Amino acid sequence: MKKKTTTLKDVALACGVSSTAVSLVLNHKPSNLSEKTKQLIHDQALALGYRPDPTARSLATKKTNTIGVLIPDISNAFFSEAVRHIQIELSKYGYDMFLCNSEEKYANDLKYLELLISRNVDGLIVTMSAESLTDNHQASIQSMLRDSKIPYVLFDRFYEGDASKVFVDNETSGYELTKHLIDNGHHHIGVITGPLVLNSSRDRLKGVMKALNEAGLHINPEHIVTGFYDMETGRLGGKKLLNQVSAIFAFNDLQAFGVIETAKQKGIRIPEDVSLVGFDDIFYSAILETKLTTVRQPIYEMSQALSNLLMKMVKDINHHEVIRCPAALIVRDSVKNIKS
Amino acid sequence: MKKKTTTLKDVALACGVSSTAVSLVLNHKPSNLSEKTKQLIHDQALALGYRPDPTARSLATKKTNTIGVLIPDISNAFFSEAVRHIQIELSKYGYDMFLCNSEEKYANDLKYLELLISRNVDGLIVTMSAESLTDNHQASIQSMLRDSKIPYVLFDRFYEGDASKVFVDNETSGYELTKHLIDNGHHHIGVITGPLVLNSSRDRLKGVMKALNEAGLHINPEHIVTGFYDMETGRLGGKKLLNQVSAIFAFNDLQAFGVIETAKQKGIRIPEDVSLVGFDDIFYSAILETKLTTVRQPIYEMSQALSNLLMKMVKDINHHEVIRCPAALIVRDSVKNIKS
DNA sequence: TTGTACGCGTTATCAC
DNA sequence: GTGATAACGCGTACAA
DSSP: OOOOOOOHHHHHHHHTSOHHHHHHHHTTOOOOOOHHHHHHHHHHHHHHTOOOOHHHHHHHHSOOOEEEEEESOTTSHHHHHHHHHHHHHHHHTTOEEEEEEOTTOHHHHHHHHHHHHHTTOSEEEEOOOTGGGSHHHHHHHHHHHHHTTOOEEEESOOOSSSOEEEEEOHHHHHHHHHHHHHHTTOOSEEEEEOOTTSHHHHHHHHHHHHHHHHTTOOOOGGGEEEOOSSHHHHHHHHHHHTTTOSEEEESSHHHHHHHHHHHHHHTOOTTTTOEEEOSBOOGGGGSSSSOOBEEEOOHHHHHHHHHHHHHHHHHOTTOOOEEEEOOEEEOOSSOOOOOO | OOOOOOOHHHHHHHHTSOHHHHHHHHTTOOOOOOHHHHHHHHHHHHHHTOOOOHHHHHHHHSOOOEEEEEESOTTSHHHHHHHHHHHHHHHHTTOEEEEEEOTTOHHHHHHHHHHHHHTTOSEEEEOOOTGGGSHHHHHHHHHHHHHTTOOEEEESOOOSSSOEEEEEOHHHHHHHHHHHHHHTTOOSEEEEEOOTTSHHHHHHHHHHHHHHHHTTOOOOGGGEEEOOSSHHHHHHHHHHHTTTOSEEEESSHHHHHHHHHHHHHHTOOTTTTOEEEOSBOOGGGGSSSSOOBEEEOOHHHHHHHHHHHHHHHHHOTTOOOEEEEOOEEEOOSSOOOOOO
16 A cells, blocks of 8 residues: 555666666667667656656756746636636646736735745746736836746736736727727717726727827817726716717726616617727627627737747746737627718 | 755754754744744744745655646636635645646546646646546546545536535525426426536436426426537527427526527517526626526635645545535526416 | 754766 | 766654
C-alpha cells in the first residue's frame, strides 16, 4: 500500500546506466549515447511508468510551467470565455493556469498578485480591478509587477506605461458605432459610459467624439452619463436620456439591457422611438426581442495573442509587445434609419 | 541584478540560530525556544522579506497546496459562478486552483486528469463531460481517479458508486416544479430533458413522474423530448410540444429560451397560451420579457460544501461524504393558473 | 533545549 | 563522451 513512484534512479538502475544519461535522453537533450541505449532507456521508462516529478524539476530548473491569471470577475461572460481560451492555448505549450478572481477589489489584486508571484509562476496575465487603476493604487500594483521580474501582460485594461498588453481597439469601435448611428440620421446621441478610469471607456468615448466632430455634430455634456458596466447604470442612463435623444450608445450590452427595461416601463419602443447600440455582443443580445446592434470583441483571437505573447516573453524576458485587436461591428435590429 | 531570494539559511544566519529553529518557528510548530528568540526570528524573517519557496516545500512535504478543478465548460454561467466561489473558498484554506476545461470531451477529461494527477495536486474537484459518463468511458475515468490515490469529489454529475459528491437535489426540484404546474391546473405537460446519461436529467425526470403519479396524471411518451442542455434543443422541443400541451417543463433555462423563441415565431404567447418553467435561474431568466419561473441552484452553498468536503478529505483520506443540496423554487411570471 | 545531517527527485557542473 | 557529485530550499529525525 505504499506510494509507488518510479524515480529517475529506478530507471537508471534498470538500464544499468547513470541517472544523468537517463535525464538527458528523456529530456531530448543532445547526448552521445548509442541509439541502442537511448531506446533501452525510453523502453524502461515506459515499462516502469516513469513520470518526472514536476516539483523536483521545478526546484532544479526554477521554472514551474505555470501561468498566473488574475481577472476581476470570472462570472462575467467576457472573462470566462477568455479564460477558457487562455487555458486551452496555454495547455498547448505545456503550461497550467492558476486562476484568481479579484472581485474588482484592489485589496484582492494585491493579495493574489502576491500569492501568484510567491508561487513562482513563469508568467502573469493580468486584468486589474477598476479600483486598482485609480491614481493612488496604480503605482503599487505597477511596481509589484515590475519588481517581481516575472514577465506579464496586461489584458483589456491597463495603465499608461510600456508594459506588454493586449486589448481591443476601443476607439475605432466607438467611432464605428457612432458613425453607424450618424449614418442612420441620428444627430442627438446620448452616451452611457463605464468608469472613466478604464481605458476602455475613455477610448470608446474618444471614438464617439471623433465621429461626432467629423460630422460637425456636438454632444450635450448632460447626455453623457457615467457609471459602471452594469444593468443598473443602464436603467439610470435610460431615465436620464430617454425622450432627450434619438439614439443611445451604451458602452456595454448589460447597460443596454437596463435601457431596454426602462424604455419598456415608459412605453418607449426600440427602435421605433429610440435607437440603441451596445458593446460586447454577449449571448443574450442576439436573442432579445429586438436584437441588439453591438460590437463583438474577438475573444478567441485575443486569448491566443495573449498566450503567444506571454510565451515569447517567458523565453525572452526583453520581448515586449502591444497588441490592439480590431472588433467587429454587428448590425442587428436596434437602430432605426430616421433619415429624410 | 541577481535574483535576490532570501532563503531559510539567510534568516538563520542573521539570527545566529540553526535553520531548524527558524523552520519550526515560522511554521508555528511546537518548539522549546525562548519567546525572545521566536520574536527575533519573526522580525528578521520580515525584515529580510523571507518567503518560503513553495516548490522546495512541496518537494519536502509531498504537498502542493494545489487543487485541480476539471469542469466541462467554464463559459457556462453555472460553472463559472461555481469556479468563482470555489477559488475564493480554497484560497481561505491557502490552496490554489489549477483550472481545466474538458469542452465536454472525454478525451480532454482523460488528458487533463492525467495532467493534474501528474502535477501532484492535493485534491480534485471533477465534473465529468457527458461523454465520459457513457457506459464505455465511465470505467476508465473512475479507475484513473481511484488509482491516483488523490482525494476527489464529484460535482453536479456523477456515476454510480461510493465516491464523494456534491450535487443539487434534482429529483425534489423536478417534483416541486411539476407540482407547481399541476397546482396551477396543468394536466397536459410536456418535458424537454438533457442527456439521460446525466443524473441531473434522470433525477429531474423521476421527480416529474412522481408528481404526476401522485396527481393520478399520465404523460404521453411523445411529450418527452430528449436532447442537450442548449437552446437548439429548446427550439426543437418547442416545435414538437407547442399546441400539444398546456405547459412545458424545460430541464434548463437555455432550453426554455429556445421554446420562447419558437413560440414567438408561431405567435404563441407565454404564459397566456402556454406555461413554461425552466431550471438553473441563469441571469437572463430574470430580465426576460416574461420572467421565467425556474429553480435556483445554491451555487455558493455547493461551492462551499465542495471546498470544505475536499479539505476534510485532504486531511483524512478515509473521509467520505455525499452532499445533496436543496434548490429554491423561483416563482415568476411564466406560469398561468388555468384552474376552473 | 539546540543544532547537524540527510532526504525529497531533478537538473547541471565538472572532473575524468 | 561519460558518470559521480553538487546544488535547489525546505522539513525532520536524531544526535548532542
